[in-house]
Amino acid sequence: MTRRVVVVGHGMVGARFAEEVRRRDRHGDRVQLTVFGAEMHDAYNRVLLSTVLAGGLTADSVRLRGADWAAEHRVRVRGGVSVTEIDRAARRVRCSDSSSEPYDELVLATGSRAWVPPIDGLMAEDGASLAEGVAVFRDMDDCARILRFAQPGARIAVLGGGLLGLEASRGLVGRGVRVSVLHPVSHLMERQLDAGAGAVLSGTLRRLGVDVRLGVTAKRWSPERGLECDDGSVASVDAVVVAAGVRQDTGLAERAGITVDRGVLVDDRMCTSDDRVHAIGDCVRHPGTVSGLVQPGYEQAEVLADVLTGTDPSARYRGTPVVTRLKARDIDLAAVGDALAEDPGDGSVEVLRLEDAYRGRYAKIVLRGDRLVGAIMLGVPDAAASAIQLYDSGSAAPSDRLALLLGRTLPPEQLSRGGGPVSPAQLPSTAVICRCNTVSKGRLVAAWRVGATDPAALSRATRAGTGCGSCQQAVAGICAWLNETEPSQEGAA
The missing domain is CATH 3.50.50.60 (FAD/NAD(P)-binding domain)
Incomplete structure (x- = not known):
């Protein structure tokens, strides 16, 4: 039936x-x-x-x-x-x-839907629509509305220093817009980052042209006057993008x-x-x-x-390990698992940090025993990939913790091969390559063996790389490794 x-x-x-x-x-x-x-x-x-x-x-x-x-x-x-x-x-x-x-x-x-905070002037008089010069950042129509404001030289305030607010800000700066981010908390992305990482991220964004204002809350918006803030300042902007949460x-x-x-x-x-x-x-x-x-x-x-x-009536959802990535050009940021944990002083948790604010780099790992249970990696893509692989697999972390913080847990020739910190040959078949679509190395290998022998074909066959796109280099690396090491399709036949 x-x-x-x-x-x-x-x-x-x-x-x-x-x-x-x-x-x-x-x-x-x-x-x-x-x-x-x-x-x-x-x-x-x-x-x-x-x-x-x-x-x-x-x-x-x-x-x-x-x-x-x-x-x-x-x-x-x-x-x-x-x-x-x-x-x-x-x-x-x-x-x-x-x-x-x-x-x-x-x-x-x-x-979910965008949340508009109760700030005077953000909503129109009908209470149901946004006021002139105000947009949220949630769907395609919102994007089109923002782009109408985003003329080169325009001044736009973004309310919210979380993932969406920072992604919107970086995108607008790339279009020649002068952007100010107003965030009511003392550091950016406080749900994913500790204060040290937030400070390094703020510095990186400022170098990229984003005006970051922390601990500041907007009070009132009017197109004529601008955006009035609780510290007495007025941001002279042409429009406001609300990215204050969902x-x-x-x-x-x-x-x-x-x-x-x-x-x-x-x-x-x-x-x-x-x-x-x-x-x-x-x-x-x-x-x-x-x-x-x-x-x-x-x-x-x-x-x-x-x-x-009825394919599998016993199927159950058991949860998803949390890996958050900021998808903004020129910023490589990943937060994994229990990244905000700190050492309680009883030896049960090991926390290590490396901070290089001048170069926009910050690395933090959290371990219980030899298992990595949390990490923050900013500006260190090799270390981020290593941390995510350890987190996904549950494998024991290397004894050289500094090498893990630096992304140097393997020799240099393996670090560079395949576009990641671990050569494809070193990865187990269960290693998750595309987190958005839960595509493992094993699935990519299986798709290659039935004819998907270039990165685009692998993406079509498995959906790998069609989410946030951050794994496309890894997919290409695995494809190159397979084409080098596996028998040709003609020979395999």
Whole structure:
């Protein structure tokens, strides 16, 4: 019997869920799939919007799939239509265009929405729309609005020194905009970085042309006067970009009586308090993950696709190790695991740091026993790659801790080969190369052996490198290693 599955949300996670369902149910024999998307755009890679803002990519180039994909794969996509109500008793959703849709299983992939702090002048008089000269940075339409402000020589204030705010700031500077970042905390990215790393990052951004103002809160915005701050200063800017955080979009679930607590509560099967309603991605609260990262949503989509298609009814989501990367040009920053831990003085935790503020470098590792449980790596890409590999694999850290901080845990010839700190031959098949899409070295090797023998083909076959893009060099390195060491396709045949 075919099950009617309705997906609310056509963002990265909702689109991935549809793909995973069709990978398991190619002809639609088991699942009839309908996807609602409030945006008119086809599904696109939200992670790359900062690169669009910087001018490195066009809006069309970040689309996740071709225009004909949905029709070819028997997926009914209703773009520009929002779901406004869930009738759980009738198992039907009601929509913004007055239509309704029945379901056997409902999947909420509503994500999160930008939070606008209660600062005078940011909202228009109707209280529902943004005021003149104000934008948030969350979706493709937001990006287009910001770009209308971002003429060379324009002055823009960015409210928020977290990931999104810094990515937006770096992108705008690349377009010739004069940018000031206002952050109410004493250092940047305080959720991921300690004070030392935050200070080095501030210095790096200032050298790149970003005016960083810490411990400052905006009080009032007006296009005529500028942005008034709590320290008495006035930032003379032409526009304001708000990147002060996000809130899980749980209103639809809450109105339907589904249990919500800072996110839609789900179990390991991604099931909510209603066993016919499921949730994945940024809108959920699960003890094994944090919001704001795409990798957990993708892994949740795979689990739910297994469960709802019957491919693996026992599939369970057990959580995702946290690795955060700042995707900004000329800045290489990764924060891994419990990076904010400090030595309690009882010998249970080992914390080592190396700071080179002049060159914009900062490295911190946190170990329990010989296991790396946290790290901050800024401006040291070799060390970052080593730390992430140790964190993912759970392998014992080398006894030479200084070498680990410097990314020199292997000889120089192995450091350079394959675009990373470890030669591909040294990596186990389970090593995760693309975190966004959970692609291991083993999957890349398998795809190469069936004909994906260049980096672009490997990306198409496995999706590696199609998320944030930070692993593209590693994918190319593994491809080069395979082409050097594996038998040719003709010889293998």
